Amino acid sequence: MNARSLPAWILDLYPAPEGMVLWLKTDDGRALRAVDELPMSFFIAAEPSILRAAWKEISGWKKGLLLARERRFEIHRGEEIDLLSVTAPGPLPYRAAVREALARWPDLAFYNADLDPALVYAVERNVFPLAECQVTLEGARVRAITTGRTRWDLAAEPPPFRILTLRLTGELRDPSHGYRAPLEITAPGMPAQTCAWDDPRELVEAVRSAILAYDPDILLTAWGDSFLLPELIALARRSGIDLPLNRDARRSVLRKGERSYFSYGRIVHRPSSVWLFGRLHIDRQTAFLADEYGLDGLVELARTTLQPLQQVARTSSGTGISAMQTAEAYRRGWLIPYRKRTPEDFKTALELVRGDKGGLTFQPEPGLYEHVLELDFASMYPSLMVKFNLSAETVGRTCPKCESRGPIGPRDRPQVAPSSPHSPSPSACPPSDEHRWTADAKTSRVGVCWEKGKGDERGEKGERGDEEGRTNDAAELGAPPRIIPEIGYPVCQCRKGIVPLTLAPLLEKRLALKKAARALPEGPEREVLRRRQVALKWLLVTCFGYLGYKNARFGRIEAHESTTACGRDTLLRAKEIAEERGYLFLHALTDALWIYKEGSTDADHQALVEEIGRDTGVRIDIEGLYRWLAFPPSRQYAGNPVANRYFGAFEDGKIKMRGIEARRHDTIRWIREAQAEMLEVLARARNAAEYRARMAEVFAIARGKLADLQRGAVPPRMLAILHRLSQPPEEYRANLPVALAARALAASGVHLAPGESVEFVLTLGGGARPYDIWRATDRVDAARYRELFLRMLESLAVPAGYDRAAILARLDGIWQDPLPGMERVATGGLLPAAA
Amino acid sequence: MGRTLVSITQQLAQAEERLGRYRRALTRADQKIFDDLFALARRRLAASSMAADPLPMQIILLGMLIGTASAVAGLAARVEALEHERPLPPRLDP
Structure with missing residues (x-):
């Protein structure tokens, strides 16, 4: 079969039985399905005798697995360790083998055991999602794929996406809470269509013909994850119509269930999601922070974090940081822990008191000031992590090389000498260049053993550290260990840690994007740069939390x-x-x-x-x-x-x-x-x-607004209070407004999970009515809204010298008498049922 | 967030709460002073946090002392200005 080479964008990539499926967007607007192979390896660490027994047993599984003995660098231990490497011919056999091995040896340490095939593919082929590539195809098989771009490029055009939008007409409201309006189907260059829900057949037909006619790359929806797409799929099934949501006819649409979980002391609800294959579904309501940075920001995140667009639109920035660290470690051949087995170091009570603190928070003297200057450190925490080389494997550790140089202290010398747990642990630094595994990269590189010579054909660039055009990141820093102020931990400076290695280019790129945006006049081009840098900002904001998060692979509390x-x-x-x-x-x-x-x-x-x-x-x-x-x-x-x-x-x-x-x-x-x-x-x-x-x-x-409220001229939608449910509606015991509203919604047949938000309006008699089922006969409780209004007014008036009585005096006869019980009303939506 | 120890802000609130019965037995005028003293300590929370002292009450008391001394210094400057008929210095917040 003849090979052909063509320029194309990587639209989507996911594993399949035949290897990795790539959806390529060609210059002439077509979308092609191509397949590439991707052998994937995982590693088991144990005593030699146990590894030998495991080798023998896995050989008997007869699943085409390739076994080898290897030594690789273990970040948390700070040294190379002996491993059994198990290489499967593709991502699906890899997952099956990992599952089986984990079930067989649950107590052994596993590495590289839960890697995302899309990320591994990107690193192995030195490409990235949504990259502009040159692809050589033989039939539908990828023979070579290269890109002249890197994910750190400032000039980066988004792929020429064809976007079809599906949403309900009118204001943006959650249809799972009962709201219905005709479905609007829009795409550039196509006449907009609206379809009512009363004729399901006609509705599904309209969506089907729009998809067939326009063949979109992106299906952009509002509440497509939780309502629109599941509803359309159900209607299509009932009407016996084939709805081509996927481009990949071999795959059915993937549905993931909703879940509620605790994060930073509050309950969060992640709605169910609908994933497409060959087409990308983005629900603007669930796309994390997408309102702030839009599609441009999502594209930036997909490229930078090496995650497919649909994934980036549904995961947090923390996942993005974690993916970048994983990619960085993978690229260097360092082991990626499956479940971290590093407990917190032992500390004395005094050390804990000294170290267990957050950022410094002062208390300003309340009042009104003039000519005040505000100074902000730019990305302070990530910059410090890079500057001090703060990473799981560098903090609290030194190596003989460090020790020979002697520590350099901060301005503020530690009040105690580093004591036992943080005293230098010998040989804790990554191996030096001479014996780094990369010296043998050609033999130990995943995949090379599968087809001799293929690694070379796919553009080996020698030292993999230089693949992305960055230099010096593996060079020795050559400085003595630094001592952390206040807490006295030594930090090894002999080699850069995984966290600074991941963050340095990110910081650099964000700064460059900001600079480029400032150089442009106000306009769409500047806005695109702004959105891209804001998306990166969220990665930088999260990276600090991830350093201390107990489940983060490369996190460590110290x-x-x-x-x-x-x-x-x-x-x-x-x-x-x-x-x-x-x-x-x-x-x-x-x-x-x-x-x-x-x-x-x-x-x-x-x-x-x-x-x-x-x-x-x-x-x-x-x-x-x-x-x-x-x-x-x-x-x-x-x-x-x-x-x-x-x-x-x-x-x-x-x-x-x-x-x-x-x-x-x-x-x-x-x-x-x-x-x-x-x-x-x-x-x-x-x-x-x-x-x-x-x-x-x-x-x-204020007088005008309160007069509007008093005569009932403020529409209920302006008064709707948004409140997050901390528990299922039936478990609320007190008659808080949120509980009343949640119960009323639940009674009307709406399913509500903890972490979901409900919108309600306070009604007379201490009630609360969900806004989604507001009736013309419902009456707004103006007194409670007036109290909330006065509290807002206080924020502005108190610094100018007014107290509550003085404010009321200035409101000229509008409810001058304080209402009894009003002082109990709290802010932030925590309203009591009735005054 | 995810911390092992109680923060200095919470420790101060707990100390104030623990002394609730003590405060109750004070006269109304003294209760006001009690509250003002805690306000002085609260304004120096950042410094208290840096002290990382295993006995937070002594740092809370130090905050009250510094606040009181600062108020006294401000008053002294004003008295001196009045005595010498100089323009009054700006009021220093305690």
Whole structure:
């Protein structure tokens, strides 16, 4: 059969019995299904006698598995270990063999046992999802695939996707809660169609003919995972119509069930999902943070984290970071732990007290300030991880090489000498270049043994560390170990750790994207760059948490503690430098600080950030100079400060706010919009005195809004409160509004799982009505909304010197009497049933 | 988040709660001072966290002392200015 070579984009890739299936998008707009082989290996570590017995037993399985003895670098142990390597001819036999081996030897240590075939394929072939490639095909088999691009390229066009959109007409509302509106089918260059749900046959036919006519690469939906696609599939089945959602006719649509789980102290609900093959289904409602960075951000994430687009649209940034670390380790031939077996190091109580801390949180004096400068460290934690080489395998460990150089201390020498658990453990560093496994890469590389010479044909580039055009990342750092401030852990600097290796290019790329965006005028091109860098920002935000997450493959609590310790030291150093330069310290929060100096100029500010950057080695930027800045007092402890609530207007009139109502996602729309309108007025104030003067306008807006509420002119959708369920509806014991609403929804036949959100409106008599089943006869409880409104108003008015009584006095006869019991009403949606 | 130990913020709240019966027996005027002293300690939480002291109450007391001394220093500066008929210095927050 003749081979043909063509340029194409990798649209999708997934395992199948014949190997890896690739969907290629060609220049002329066609989508081709191609197949490539992908042998995959896993490893077992044990005593030699046990490995010998395992070898003998696996040989008897007769599943075409190739066995070998190998030595590879184990990150947590810091040395190469003896292994039995088991190589299966493809991803599906690999999974079967892993399952069988795990069941047979549950107590042995397994490595590379749960790798994602798409990621392995990308690393093995040196390509990435959505890459523009040159593919040589022989029939449907891939003979060669190369790309001139890397995932770190700044100039990166998205593939020429054909996107078909399916959504219900009207406002975006969850149809699983009973909302129905005609289905809208749209695609560029096609007339939009709307179809009612009362004729299922016609509806399914319309979707079918749109898919056949347009042949989309992406099916973009709103609630396609939890409602639209499952419903369409069910209707198609009932009507006996074939609905070609998949391009791959050999596969049926994959449905994954919903689940609820705890994350960071709250319950999260992940709805069921519908995965397509050969076509990509993206549900904008479940795509993680997609509203913030859109499809451009998702494409950026798929490329950078080496995960297929459908996966990226349904997993968290933590999974992305984990995938990048796995890819980095795989590329170097380091072992990827299956289940981490490294417990926390032993610590004394004092060491725990010293180390078990987070970022530094100051308490600002409540009030209204002028001419305040805010400085923010750029990606502080990831930068520190790179700078200090903080990684699971480097923290608390040194090697003979480090010791011969002697430690360099931080400014703040540890108060105790590193004691037993953190004393240098010998030979804990990765092997040096001379005996690194990569020296034998050609013989131990997965897949090479399957077809002699194929590795060479697929473009071996010698040292795999250089594959992506990055240099120096395997070079010796050559510095003595660093000692972490406060807690005194030594950190080996002989070789870069897996975490800094993963983060360094990511930090670099994000910075370059930000820089490129700044150089462009406002417009669509700049917006694309912004979205791409925001998507990367979320990876960087998560990477810190993943360092301490107990289930993270490359996490270790001591590395996490070291990061926060370095962060605290860096922030305090910034404070000290600012104070040395005559600034008054107002507030600081983990990686940002607020300072003031009468008559300070731009040149002063610039000199300050330059000195801090030089001194700490972490880049710090001027977030802005505030015309006025308010730190509202705590509601819980009157007059006390709150660390993370503030709002202010920068010199250019732009408002920045954190923690106040207009910024919180659980604030009702009526209040959010009212506060935004008030802040727009206050943004025109040039100083604190003008802020106070403009409060008159704010009170005028408030009077108008409250009058609307009083006469029932605020539509219920503006008053709907969004609340996350912490338990199934029937398990709520108190009659909280959320419980009342959840029970009412459940009674109307809606299935609700913990972690899902319900929207409800507070009604007269202490009730709460789900917004999805709102009736014209329902009556809004204006008194409770008025209290929420007053609390919002307090956020703005208290810094200007008004207390509750003074605020009420300014509202001119609109409900001047405080209602009994209202002081019990809490913020953040935690409303009692009735006043 | 995922921490083993109780944070200094929680330790301060617990200390205040533990002293609830003590506070109850104080006169109303003293109760106000009790609350103000805890507010002074609360404003110095970042420093208390850096101290990492196994006995948090002594760091809480130190915060109260520093806050009180800071208020006294502010008053002293004002008295001195009044005595010498100089313009008053800006009020320092305790």
